[in-house]
Amino acid sequence: MARFLTTWISSFQDFILLAGRAFLNIIRKPHYYMDVLLQMDGIGFGSVPIVVLTGFFSGAIIALQMSRALNTYGASSQVGSIVALTLVRELGPVLTALLVAGRNASGIASELGSMKVSEQIDAMRALGTDPIQKLVTPRLIATALMLPLLTVVADAIGLIGAYLVAVPLLHVISAGTYWTTSWRALVVNDLAQGLMKPFLFGILISLIGCFYGLRTSGGTQGVGLATTQAVVSASIWIFFVTFLIDKIFVNL
Amino acid sequence: MADDSKPLLEFKEVSLRFGEKWALKKISLTLNPGETRIIFGAAGSGKTTLLKAVIGLVEVDEGEIRLFGKNIAHMDEHELYGLRARAGFLFQEGGLFDSLTIGENVEYPLLNQQSSGSTSASDGPDKSSETGSEQRAKNTLRFVELEHTFNQFPAEVSGGMRRRVGIARAIVTEPPLVLYDSPTAGLDPITANTIMALVAKERDTRNSASLIVTHRYQDGELMSKFRYDAEREELQPVDPQDETRADCRTKFIVMKDGEIVFFGTRPELESSDDDYVKKFIPKEESHAV
Numbered sequence: 179m180a181r182f183l184t185t186w187i188s189s190f191q192d193f194i195l196l197a198g199r200a201f202l203n204i205i206r207k208p209h210y211y212m213d214v215l216l217q218m219d220g221i222g223f224g225s226v227p228i229v230v231l232t233g234f235f236s237g238a239i240i241a242l243q244m245s246r247a248l249n250t251y252g253a254s255s256q257v258g259s260i261v262a263l264t265l266v267r268e269l270g271p272v273l274t275a276l277l278v279a280g281r282n283a284s285g286i287a288s289e290l291g292s293m294k295v296s297e298q299i300d301a302m303r304a305l306g307t308d309p310i311q312k313l314v315t316p317r318l319i320a321t322a323l324m325l326p327l328l329t330v331v332a333d334a335i336g337l338i339g340a341y342l343v344a345v346p347l348l349h350v351i352s353a354g355t356y357w358t359t360s361w362r363a364l365v366v367n368d369l370a371q372g373l374m375k376p377f378l379f380g381i382l383i384s385l386i387g388c389f390y391g392l393r394t395s396g397g398t399q400g401v402g403l404a405t406t407q408a409v410v411s412a413s414i415w416i417f418f419v420t421f422l423i424d425k426i427f428v429n430l
Numbered sequence: 431m432a433d434d435s436k437p438l439l440e441f442k443e444v445s446l447r448f449g450e451k452w453a454l455k456k457i458s459l460t461l462n463p464g465e466t467r468i469i470f471g472a473a474g475s476g477k478t479t480l481l482k483a484v485i486g487l488v489e490v491d492e493g494e495i496r497l498f499g500k501n502i503a504h505m506d507e508h509e510l511y512g513l514r515a516r517a518g519f520l521f522q523e524g525g526l527f528d529s530l531t532i533g534e535n536v537e538y539p540l541l542n543q544q545s546s547g548s549t550s551a552s553d554g555p556d557k558s559s560e561t562g563s564e565q566r567a568k569n570t571l572r573f574v575e576l577e578h579t580f581n582q583f584p585a586e587v588s589g590g591m592r593r594r595v596g597i598a599r600a601i602v603t604e605p606p607l608v609l610y611d612s613p614t615a616g617l618d619p620i621t622a623n624t625i626m627a628l629v630a631k632e633r634d635t636r637n638s639a640s641l642i643v644t645h646r647y648q649d650g651e652l653m654s655k656f657r658y659d660a661e662r663e664e665l666q667p668v669d670p671q672d673e674t675r676a677d678c679r680t681k682f683i684v685m686k687d688g689e690i691v692f693f694g695t696r697p698e699l700e701s702s703d704d705d706y707v708k709k710f711i712p713k714e715e716s717h718a719v
Contacts, residue, residue, distance in 0.1 A: 206508075210542070293527075301525030304485060305599070306515030306543040308508065 222324030237336030259363030290391025325380035444493030468650035471685035518600030590621035
């Protein structure tokens with residue numbers, strides 16, 4: 179038990195050091211703008227199809243379930259507001275982050291892990307390039323910027339999915355009422371929460387992916403292990419952080 | 431070009447332990463511009479660790495390592511990047527970036543090395559123009575006779591060619607010091623000689639200093655007996671009357687369990703009575719180059 183705790187604390191310390199250096203490199207020269215753009219394209223644009231699909235079906239499913247439940251209480255007109263609140267505050271950020279964690283934390287960990295075991299990270303250091311500056315910081319910036327944007331896309335598509343179910347399919351509410359109640363349900367607090375969460379998740383996903391990738395050892399088996407650890411760890415942290423933020427915002 | 435009056439590299443009583451085992455034990459050596467050191471030793475004797483310690487890839491426990499006049503023994507990693515940019519390093523397996531083309535690999539140091547800090551000798555990302563760095567990469571690939579592979583990926587060429595690309599990447603910034611980790615390991619004798627001829631060509635064309643870790647005695651023999659003739663574009667045996675000849679500037683180091691057990695010239699090495707040292711000299715020397 180003591181050994182497990184020591185290992186965990188030591189790993190956490192390494193993670194904090196990596197995070198500190200990655201953040202410090204944002205203001206340090208040289209800046210690898212092209213790497214940031216490439217990562218934004220891969221992580222952001224590359225995740226759009228899966229985020230659109232998931233967002234659409236999330237909204238549609240919430241609308242289906244809520245229409246039925248609210249109809250029991252004669253409150254079908256509230257479908258729009260419930261869908262908007264659920265998506266923007268909770269499901270949009272968390273589902274998008276989980277998808278991006280599955281797609282990108284694993285991708286980052288396996289890419290950096292393969293580079294580590296084939297001496298490419300050492301080669302980078304030997305050639306006078308900081309691997310954290312070249313590999314970690316661009317991924318950190320790209321994920322932290324793209325995840326909120328992806329979440330906005332997921333939220334918007336989710337609202338459209340819910341609209342298609344509630345209005346043309348089930349006819350529980352008129353189009354005008356749906357969009358008006360959705361829009362009015364949201365306050366600044368919800369939007370702030372809905373954007374802050376993916377920003378923090380983006381930081382976590384990229385740093386966790388890089389952390390497990392850079393500490394890979396033991397060849398191809400080690401790369402597989404690092405990838406799995408990155409996804410599991412990122413997913414757990416996403417739930418933990420969303421709980422913390424909810425706790426803070428609920429009390430506001 | 432480096433200042434000829436000052437050593438490029440100095441090790442003073444450098445020691446490093448991995449647990450109970452000495453990886454390096456009180457190592458002292460000096461390397462001046464244009465000089466070559468050939469390092470022999472059994473597997474696990476500390477040769478690669480020594481090479482990595484030169485540019486701070488491993489941190490030593492005791493002693494002083496002066497690289498380009500600065501003590502790097504406990505230097506911050508970020509400060510080291512500027513110094514590393516002035517030393518070329520060839521990894522045993524080439525250490526090429528497999529997701530980049532060969533041209534991009536060779537161009538990499540020109541575009542990505544740290545531009546910050548006063549120690550940086552090469553163009554940083556802000557200074558290199560795209561076409562300028564590409565042209566330099568092509569010229570360096572031509573130097574190792576692999577210009578035609580510019581757009582290929584490392585996986586598409588042979589092991590010997592990857593090693594030559596590794597040399598091109600190590601020397602593209604024209605560093606005053608080049609470190610070679612087993613440049614001929616696992617290669618057939620013909621390819622190995624081609625690689626060593628390139629190493630000699632690099633040394634004699636630019637008067638760069640070299641530290642070469644190798645298992646093959648022939649590699650050291652070639653470096654000490656031959657020099658590259660730029661006019662004839664081939665290796666020529668050194669003139670025994672020439673005081674600046676390669677065998678004066680090429681010395682041999684033999685390592686055992688992290689210690690230097692031999693240091694001297696090729697004739698001294700060949701006449702050594704030490705049983706361990708003698709193991710690195712073939713009984714019937716092959717002079718074929």
